[in-house]
Amino acid sequence: MHIGIQAGSNGHILLSPIYKPGYKDPVYEIVVGGGGNQFTELRRNLKRNARSSVKTPRILSSFEVRGFYIKITQDGIIEFGKEGSALPLLSYIDVDPLEIKYFSFAAWTGVEAKFLYDCPIPSGNGTEPSPDSKEIEPPLSISDELKRSRLLYRLPWIPPKPQMDVRLGIKVTNVKYDAFKSKLVTAMSVVISWTDESMAWFPGKFNNTLSLKFRQGQIWRPKFHVFNSDNEGIFDARNSDLISMSYNGEATFHFQTKVYTWCVDSPPGLSKWPHDEYMCSIVIQPWEAHEKIFIDPIDPKDAKMHIFSDIDEVINNEWEMTTKQIVIGPTIWNKVYITDDNETHQSDRMIINVQVKRRAEAYNIVFYTPLVVLMWFVLMSFWSEPLTMNRIWFLTSCTIVICMGLCYIDYLIPSHTTPSILVLYTTVLAGVLLAILIQVCLMTPEMESIRTTETVQKVMNVNILRTIFCMPGYLTSSDRNGGYSLQEDEDPQPIPITRDIEEMESESQRMLGDKKDLAEFVDRILFVIYSITFAAMLAAHF
Template sequence: METRLLCSVALVTFLCVVVHCATSTTVLQRLQQHIVSKQTLPIRNTTVSMASLFDIAIDFIPVAIIGLNEETQVFAFSGIIVAAWLDLSSAWNPADFNNTHAVTIESNLLWSPQVSAINSVSRITTTLKEDALIVNNGQITMFYVDAYETSCEIDTGYFPFDEQTCDVLLFPSGRYRFYTPKSDVDTPEYFFRSNEWRLVSVRLQNRSYMQPVFELSFPIQTVVIQFKLKRYSAFYVMSILSPIGILSLMNACVFLLPVESGEKMSFLVSILVSYAMFLNFVYSTMPRSDSLSRLTIYLMLVVSQSCLSIMSTIYLLNMYHASGQPGGGCVAFGMRTSLRSKVKPDNRTVDSFVKDSVSKSKTSIRRIDRFMFLVFSCSALLSLMVFVIY
């Protein structure tokens, strides 16, 4: 008896659930048919004025920063553009549809505005749309989920400690206008961060234009998504700045090598080749433009210092080798002076006089080497400090 009673209760409960689901499905289908049947293009006025345009609110949700190519000046990102507008023909009374206040409908069944990023380098208009959310007061919200590639003017003056601002211009493609009721955009928890760029902020701006076409001028109300990015500079500091700073100090150390070693020129040429390698790496990652970055100027300074050290070393080597020749350098000058006066200096022979002059010449060259080491060391440190501070 109890078993029959339990089975009867279960059967009744199952039938109630089935009837309720069928009723709910029928109500949703009827509501969808009600909305779709009344969908009309919300632009009916053909006069050219701001008052005749249909207002569409724009919002944005950033999802990921894909990258910013300095050489091609292309900014890639992914996000969700949210468009919302009011269509009174799609409104309904919740009491007529089982107290349903909101419903989602496939976007291809509804009219939707075209969202175009006119500074895009690939596809201007996005066509990837999620299901639309419709509220009973007639407010329709459409979600455009896509990855975008837009042009971005790069300022590499402070590379690699630079900040870049990239604008995405959303232009309306019909008889409606875009506007945004907010300025600051919050970053969601599921935002994917980039390894090279830190997203400082995302802002929305309203901009108005008058587009002249032949004898007419069309008003254009647009929304601009403004990204502010800051580069992570640790990689460039460790891979470029630190090695170049060390090389510039080693470049000054050539004046600590004794002239007798014969390794001064090979040492300097090796450092100059290293500079050329770093210059090639930096120039391959930076855009070709008239503006020079501080890093480029710093590299040119250290290369110039390397060239000056090579010329100074050549001059000192010539002085050293000339001091050991009978007619060269300081020795020749001393011998000519002694012969003209026909007086032997300190009653010494000519050989002892030559040896003494050569010794003095080597001592003076060593002093010049020490002085040049201090000059080039201070120059290397000063160039690095100016680059980092300013």
């Protein structure tokens, strides 16, 4: 097979015996100009298992098609070389050769490549010529001639000047914070602008051509990456436009990307989840350490940023975001981030401070409504009939509801933090369990000995406390005898029974039911304590 490749680097050729091979399937993958156009390699599997490799600096070109050939024999001899060269670049003998039925071409992310295959070979190149073929110079338009003259003998991986001034504009379009992994996912729109005076031209000589479009890899462009990203690599340019070059040498490149950064700014102590806030930083620096780039941030109101506003709209989600961008020089960075070697990277860095706050409207309904209802039910239970099993069953039901909620809440709350709302639920649960314990103790016969103690009787006889706790007046001994004393009247006259029978039974129950009176007294005390505790914790939470 004869192949022509036009690319800045990383021309990939796949030869496979099956359709759509997987990672483990045996294939032949030839990488031409890998590692930034530095080496050529033959692999036995996709992206791995290299069998032959050779250094080939500048083997590919972004402005001209360069010819190669692939030769595979039935004996398993695989050769790859330049068209017209006597010796191949790669040679490998496969003891278990593959029967090739499919082939495909690809390039690396951010590299545009053009592949031509099985074209007839013109005569005079040192190989067997095709009798009916000859090399024809394709007709070029004015813009193609201009582009060819600008790209001729230009190395796209070398910056135009030792020090480059680059305008960098970043618009954050979407953020998502993963509290379980402490990772921030940021989608952003990037606009890069720089000036290459060697690419300038006079429009009058080229039919008033004011601008050109270049693919990635044809000319030099500044590459950036995130210093505190979870993986190493340059910006993954998604939905990228062509590089627009004006006649004065000003170039503009726009693309969209998504970065993943660690965010370790977790608040100490109790967190306010779901009203949590986080402050994260994204450090952007040039990818090439040997390049010296000075960054000038583009104002969001600049015309360059507004050109792409239609396709780079901010997408709202559960997180509210506030961003602030600053640029720091290498001197300040070396003082802040001290390493063993601070002299290698001498470029500016852009730091984007992102403050995210969760929109908690839905969480408020889901979590706080049951919490308030449970608190209200617990407080109202202290005004119900004491010393009955209905009270026990009600408080037990509240305990079951809270425990069921706590069993599933760990799927929503990060385990490395303790939200104050979890403390609220735990406090309510502890209060319910304490109330159940007190009710059970009041129903036991052992409480009779405690009830008859002098201290308990004195506390229960304090009229101020009974008035504050809305308790009925306590009946004295004179009240029990209808206001008469036996010592004062030796010959009492029989008192006619004129009271209603139900009223007498109720009064008799009050006089004799001291155990129930104690239970009501304890309920009022618990009501006051629980009300103050719940109100204080809610106020501290918000």
